[in-house]
Amino acid sequence: MAREWRTAVLTHVEDSTPGNKRFFFTVKEEGTFEFKAGQFVTFDLPIDDKVRLRSYSIASAPADGNEFELIVVRVPDGKGTGYLFSDVKGSEFRFIGPYGKFLLPENTDSDLCFIGTGTGVAPLRSMIHQIMKAGLPYQSITLVFGCRTEQDILYNDEFTALARENPRFRFIPTLSRAGDHWQGERGYVHDVYLKAFADGRPAQFFICGLNKMVSQCRENLAGLGYEKPVIHFEKYD
Missing domain, CATH: 3.40.50.80 (Nucleotide-binding domain of ferredoxin-NADP reductase (FNR) module)
Structure with a gap:
């Protein structure tokens, strides 16, 4: 389980449905960003002087690269999603992870x-x-x-x-x-x-x-x- 802080760049944002957006990130550190389907990452969002940790499940499948996608719903009056939904494309984000035990089992043949x-x-x-x-x-x-x-x-x-x-x-x-x-x-x-x-x-x-x-x-x-x-x-x- 990864515990070190990493940096991801928000490279692309797409409108999905009313109140939801797709966020595409590229991890700056060299090498493959490894995660398992079903896991999540936790962001330290720079929205005030306090640490604002927000966790989001990864919506994309694991791949041989350093990119991942999140789908986020805007929370009314939420500081975290309020920041993400502002014009922050190109910004760098600190995150830790992946975390989570919500995973595919070894045997899926059913x-x-x-x-x-x-x-x-x-x-x-x-x-x-x-x-x-x-x-x-x-x-x-x-x-x-x-x-x-x-x-x-x-x-x-x-x-x-x-x-x-x-x-x-x-x-x-x-x-x-x-x-x-x-x-x-x-x-x-x-x-x-x-x-x-x-x-x-x-x-x-x-x-x-x-x-x-x-x-x-x-x-x-x-x-x-x-x-x-x-x-x-x-x-x-």
Whole structure:
């Protein structure tokens, strides 16, 4: 686990959805920036005299280079995201990491279900791309992604294209405040994965989102007969 402070340059920023941006960083130190899919980094943001540590899951898959991507939602009146969302492209940031034990298991050769809400999709995206890139074995991949509205679906075009190209990948965006025109799933993620895995077939689950959502997922999956070793999760408040 890396503990030394490093420096990353913010090389590119992209608007994603209303209130969310994609941030692309390049690590200044020589050599490959090594991390595992699902891990996070912690930034020391220069927003006042105090140390302001903010942790963000890495949204990109590991690669043979020194770049990584974050997806960040702007927090109303939040000093950290307020700074990031200002014009700071080209700035240098101090960070430590990677950290985290929310990782892919050694054996992925089963049905894999990824369940996320909001920016909780970041580590799930990293894992899914790592599976595809590394050619890891799997039976099927289902991504259940909960958002409020269609405008809030992060990486929508990317996941939709991936599902179109790969018959073993299923993308199920689920909207709690869907408009009249929405033809996909409505409500919350729980109804979707409970229906998809009601038969209790062998599967592994990867969950990331707010504490309440994650806790409910774990309880529901246990009710279907799934045991703790196949339920992997990361939660935040």
